[in-house]
Amino acid sequence: MRYEAPETIEKACQLLAAEAGHARVLAGGTDLLVQIKTDVLDPSVVIDIKKIAATRTITSDAAGFKIGAAVTGAELKEHDALKAAWPGLVEAANLIGSTQVQGRATLGGNLCNGSPAADSVPALIAAGAKAQIVGPEGRRELAVEDVMIGVRKLALTKGEIIVSFTVPARPKHGGDAYLRFIPRTEMDIAVVGCGVALELDASGTCTAARLSLGAVAERPLLVAEAGRALVGTKVDAAAIEAAAAAASAACRPIDDKRGTKVFRIQVAGVLARRTIQLALDRANGKTGATH
Amino acid sequence: MAKHHVHTTINGDPIELLCDTGETLLDVLRNQLNMTGTKEGCSTGDCGACSVTVDGRLVCSCLMLGVEANGKKIGTIEGLASGDALHPLQQKFLEHAALQCGVCTPGVLVASKALLEKNPDPTETEVRYWLAGNLCRCTGYDKIVRAVMDAAKEMRSA
Amino acid sequence: MQDKVKSPMSSEFSVIGTRPVRPDGVDKVTGRARFGADLNMSGQLVGAVLRSPHVHARIVKIDTSAARALDGVKAVVTQKDFVSQSNATTNFGEGTLNLMHTVTNVLAGDKVLYHGHAVAAVAATSSAVAKQALKLIKVEYEVLPHVIDVDEAMAPGAPLLFPDMITEGVKPAPTTPSNIAKRIDIVLGDVEKGFNEADVIIERSFKTAPVHQGYIEPHACIATVSEDGQAELFVSTQGHWIVRMLCAKLLGWDINKIKVTAAEIGGGFGGKTVVYLEPLALLLSQKSRRPVKMVMSREDVIRATGPTSGSSMTIKMGATKDGRIVAGEALLKFQAGALPGSPVGPGCMCAFAPYDLANVKVIGYDVVSNRPKVAAYRAPGAPISEYAVESVVDELANKLGIDPIEFRLKNVAKQGTKAAYGPKFGPVGMAEALEAAKASAHWRTPLGKNQGRGIAAGFWFNIGGETTVSLVLNEDGTLGLTAGTPDIGGLRASLCMMASEELKVPLEKIRVQIGDTNQLGYNFLTGGSRSTFSSGMATVEAARDIKKEAVKRAAKLWELPEEAVEWDAASGAVRPAGPNAGKHKPMTLVDIAKIAGKTGGPIVGYSRLNAHGAAPSFACHIADVEIDPETGKASIVRYTAIQDAGRAIHPSYVEGQYQGGVAQGIGWALNEEYIYGTDGKLQNAGFLDYRIPVASDLPMLDTIIIEVPNPVHPYGVRGVGETCIVPPLAAISNAVSMATGVRFAELPMSPPRILAALDKARAEKTAKM
Structure with missing residues (x-):
């Protein structure tokens, strides 16, 4: 196994495209190293993208934030402006594994690992994040919900790398949240995850809403029905119930060691309700931290 | 290669x-x-x-x-220790009997030190969540959490 | 810090009951302490094990030639390299151990019996080469049907693991083979008569999942065998004499050829009382003439060592209106794993032990299935059977409308109670623990919304056993103490404290170590909560030996008969016994050490004994849980463990045992389980999905130490390490049952299981309306 640590994204794409064997991108490594250790993967080269400045920085302007794909969860948490704008996204990234894992794990890695249960992905989707992709054919942008197409399957072509994510600026009366269900309080993979972002007008009527679910299908889902159930309402109990019902209806989970199908569908509704409420509180200027 | x-x-x-x-x-x-x-x-x-x-x-x-x-x-x-002096966390772990078999202890101490550098006055809940990735099978965490809180207190007053 | 705060109950002592820093502490907070994987030897090889990809299969052929031919491979072994054991047994504590089963678990013979069963081992110059060599070993398997569940394994027509297994303990012996290795029967009085007197009878069936000990340090050892056959083994184990004996038997070597040194041990909980890698490392070293180091992966630890049994049980108990339990009946079916030897025996014996009952009937079955062979786990068998009984006791109390503590007190085992399994109890602390629970602030605190409170009693025997300790008086009057039971959680501190108390020598003047197998006579292992009891008893004897010798030496110096000299316990010095003996200045051990040479030579206290009189420890736990009614998640919000220690030598480490047992019990009750697919393969062999409690899962764990001294031990010690894992399962189940209004009878009470039960109850309620 070779190790490369190029300093430009173009060089990284070149290495990735040119590799005859099996090449893997190394960001935080918290999934990749485990998969190598347990013989799930046996790459011929790992390409460390952390020496590429664009993957390691967070920038912001009036339009929003650009977050490097190899920025760690711990670093996101230390970025006050991002935390104030998208607390749900920052919290989601800081639910991945332990404090130790959050010191390494990245948004790019969490998405490109290709697990339907990745915590940060529903939060990114809810926030309307776009992945900035560079490859041999140049640059392109893809909505995060379109990046993963199945378990361990991505819409990236050979040689393509996600350099960064863009998220919009926080709308005036906007709020986001991410909650997940796990059997313990920490250290588990999500049995169900739910990200919500919504926007209100001055009268408190919902003008936009996005709800995304993790671990209930072969990939994280953007549940458009749930968003529609909220838009145009005051996000009252009936609207929240309707959105929660839409969330449960969108689930197509499996029975596995982490939860049953029935349990996931039921809890998706519960989590949808709780996450909408938290996002709503934030949109209304009430702060509320989660653990 | x-x-x-x-x-x-x-x-x-x-x-x-x-x-x-x-x-x-x-x-x-x-x-x-x-x-x-x-x-x-x-x-x-x-x-x-x-x-x-x-x-x-x-x-x-x-x-x-x-x-x-x-x-x-x-x-x-x-x-962690410098010269003859144990780090306050090491000392408090000994005083509180916050270790039994001791195999998780080095990792718990390194993690606790990183916590206190970032947050010198953590709540019990903050200590527990910060250390959630440090498994201990012997102690039930009670004495570990007490030792970390006590070390934090001593370091704040130092 | 030498905090001299005394336990209020132990005020007659100056050292016992205080909380000094443990002697091995600094090494453990600085990273110096050497655990099983921390020793390296020059020229060492890496040993690795090939494991079965199948759940149950006949091994048709093993071809190791390609592996042997690989550059860097120095040795390859299979079961054929071990001594054939047929059905030989060896002594193991109070019982026996089947060596055929032991060797078969170290390396498979003609069949693999579970996914991950070891098949062959290699030693190579690097882990990369070793890994490659494993891939080159060609094993031809003939896959056989498998069985995982205990009830399915007992059913007629189940795939048989051993075509010649005839159930032991049944008369007349069955004529057809089965997966039932053994049946156990315990009978006291007449249960039929008892049930006829009952006003209320409850009968309920229970299931528990197998759980792993979950020690954080994987199994590890390093072995070196010289050309003349002298072997050294450094290993993480609970019993290095046991390792030496088992390796010698499996390899056919004389015991004196093997010296075993106990590494610092990173947790055991019973799981490091048998051998896995050790005989392989010795054999690979013998064949390669190089040191061989072997360390298990976490995955292998979970899929091929431990765990303890899963079970299927039915309990029936009857009581009169005034709260007297008149009969208890239990049917216990325990999974042994792939080879016989579940802890169903102690499970049967402990089931009703907290109570004074006239009529008891227990039937136990030891059942094999295609799972890893179980190993001891903290009070083996007791948490399982007592969980079921304590759940039914709770239900009886509810049904009778009697407070659960009062109900238990009405039936409590006490001094003179004849236990169903045989003995009459001496002074025991079950009633004291229940009274302390009743008086606790916890018991009186009101519960919040969605919360429930449960209590449960617990019992474990504790054991003694063969023990040797030496205590050397150094030239300057300091002391060197050597014990032979590995120190898992503060033993060295306790032993030093007992020696210090006895000899009035300050703790810092006593250096303590766990000796290797060449330094002492035989020691049974650290297990059965025996080490503070047995090695403590031997330490006190060795200290008394020193005192006797000191008297002798002073007498010689003073030219007095020995009767004219005495040890003064208050000052820790020898002095003339009375005015007639003359005026001699009392001599401390420092003075005695100076004259040792001219009065007869070195002074060494020694004790070798088979410690009898281990006294049982009883406990009562209180658990508060809170349920999320929408997700079925249970959280422990408050917990108090109350247990009789006999005497707490170092209260912090006694509390630590209670808290550790509770935490393991909480894991067992709520989340830990072995999850199998229909293919018979384990799906959660790692700490990610084998979910032991993490720091944020638990509240502070309160403890109350009861001291009802064990009259047989010089300082009243009972074992404390095991009883504490017994009550949590039922205490939590009773609390969840109270919080939800639904009676739970299956572990773990994972969120999907609780949510399903809640939904069922809600649907039934709606249907009734």
């Missing part, structure tokens, strides 16, 4: 070494440098026994390649 030439700093000492791509920082510490204070409990990032700091950031050394240590500053359990 050529080995990687790594220049790193461990507990303040400059270290130069050669490693294969597949070797983790944990492998390098334990097998090459004979620094066996850092423990291997799972090698999948689930137990925290291999906790070290990299440029001040708490990580699992089993989840980082040795070659990635190039140019970094690594902190391990062997660097």
Whole structure:
């Protein structure tokens, strides 16, 4: 196994495209190293993208934030402006594994690992994040919900790398949240995850809403029905119930060691309700931290 | 296949070494440098026994390649005490009997030190969540949490 | 810190009951302490094990030639390299151990019996080469049907693991083979008569999942065998004499050829009382003439060592209206794993032990299935059977409308109670623990919304056994103490404290170590909560030996008969016994050490004994849980463990045992389980999905130490390490049952299981309306 640590994204794409064997991108490594250790993967080269400045920085302007794909969860948490704008996204990234894992794990890695249960992905989707992709054919942008197409399957072509994510600026009366269900309080993979972002007008009527679910299908889902159930309402109990019902209806989970199908569908509704409420509180200027 | 030439700093000492791509920082510490204070409990990032700091950031050394240590500053359990003086956390762990078998202890101490550097006055809940990735099977965590809180208190008044 | 705060109950002592820093503490907070994987030897090889990808299969052929031919491979072994054991047994504590089963678990013979069963081992110059060599070993398997569940394994027509297994303990012996290795029967009085007197009878069936000990340090050892056959083994184990004996038997070597040194041990909980890697490392070293180091991966630890049994049980109990339990009946079916030897025996014996009952009937079955062979786990068998009984006791109390503590007190085991399994109890602390629970602030605190409170009693025997300790008086009057039971959680501190108390020598003047197998006579292992009891008893004897010798030496110096000299316990010095003996200045051990040479030579206290009189420890736990009614998640919000220690030598480490047992019990009750697919393969062999409690899962764990001294031990010690894992399962189940209004009878009470039960109850309620 070779190790490369190029300093430009173009060089990284070149290495990735040119590799005859099996090449893997190394960001935080918290999934990749485990998969190598347990013989799930046996790459011929790992390409460390952390020496590429664009993957390691967070920038912001009036339009929003650009977050490097190899920025760690711990670093996101230390970025006050991002935390104030998208607390749900920052919290989601800081639910991945332990404090130790959050010191390494990245948004790019969490998405490109290709697990339907990745915590940060529903939060990114809810926030309307776009992945900035560079490859041999140049640059392109893809909505995060379109990046993963199945378990361990991505819409990236050979040689393509996600350099960064863009998220919009926080709308005036906007709020986001991410909650997940796990059997313990920490250290588990999500049995169900739910990200919500919504926007209100001055009268408190919902003008936009996005709800995304993790671990209930072969990939994280953007549940458009749930968003529609909220838009145009005051996000009252009936609207929240309707959105929660839409969330449960969108689930197509499996029975596995982490939860049953029935349990996931039921809890998706519960989590949808709780996450909408938290996002709503934030949109209304009430702060509320989660653990 | 050529080995990687790594220049790193461990507990303040400059270290130069050669490693294969597949070797983790944990492998390098334990097998090459004979620094066996850092423990291997799972090698999948689930137990925290291999906790070290990299440029001040708490990580699992089993989840980082040795070659990635190039140019970094690594902190391990062997660097916690200075001279004759144990770190206040070490002292409080002894006083509170916060260890039984002791195999998770180095990782717990390294993690706790990283916590107190960031948050000198943590609540019990903050200590528990920060240490959630450091598995201990002997103590039920009670005395560990008390020792960390007590050390924090002593360090604040120092 | 030498905090001299005394336990209020132990005020007659100056050292016992205080909380000094443990002697091995600094090494453990600085990373110096050497655990099983921390020793390296020059020229060492890496040993690795090939494991079965199948759940149950016949091994048709093993071809190791390609592996042997690989550069860097120095040795390859299979079961054929071990001594054939047929059905030989060896002594193991109070019982026996089947060596055929032991060797078969170290390396498979003609069949693999579970996914992950070891098949062959290699030693190579690096782990990469070793890994490659494993891939080159060609094993031809003939896959056989498998069985995982205990009830399915007992059913007629189940795939048989051993075509010649005839159930032991049944008369007349069955004529057809089965997966039932053994049946156990315990009978006291007449249960039929008892049930006829009952006003209320409850009968309920229970299931528990197998759980792993979950020690954080994987199994590890390093072995070196010289050309003349002298072997050294450094290993993480609970019993290095046991390792030595088992390796010698399996390899056919004389015991004196093997010296075993106990590494610092990173947790055991019973799981490090048998051998896995050790005989392989010795054999690979013998064949390669190089040191061989072997360390298990976490995955292998979970899929091929331990765990303890899963079970299927039915309990029936009857009581009169005034709260007297008149009969208890239990049917216990325990999974042994792939080879016989579940802890169903102690499970049967402990089931009703907290109570004074006239009529008891227990039937136990030891059942094999295609799972890893179980190993001891903290009070083996007791948490399982007592969980079921304590759940039914709770239900009886509810049904009778009697407070659960009062109900238990009405039936409590006390001094003179004849236990169903045989003995009459001496002074025991069950009633004291229940009274302390009743008086606790916890018991009186009101519960919040969605919360429930449960209590449960617990019992474990504790054991003694063969023990040797030496205590050397050094030239300057300091002391060197050597014990032979590995120190898992503060033993060395306790032993030093007992020696210090006895000899009035300050703790810092006593250096303590766990000796290797060449330094002492035989020691049974650290297990059965025996080490503070047995090695403590031997330490006190060795200290008394020193005192006797000191008297002798002073007498010689003073030219007095020995009767004219005495040890003064208050000052820790020898002095003339009375005015007639003359005026001699009392001599401390420092003075005695100076004259040792001219009065007869070195002074060494020694004790070798088989410690009898281990006294049982009883406990009562209180658990508060809170349920999320929408997700079924249970959280422990408050917990108090109350247990009789006999005497707490170092209260912090006694509390630590209670808290650790509770935490393991909480994991067992709520989340830990072995999850199998229909293919018979384990799906959660790692700490990610084998979910032991993490720091944020638990509240502070309160403890109350009861001291009802064990009259047989010089300082009143009972074992404390095991009883504490017994009550949590039922205490939590009773609390969840109270919080939800639904009676739970299956572990773990994972969120999907609780949510399903809640939904069922809600649907039934709606249907009734």
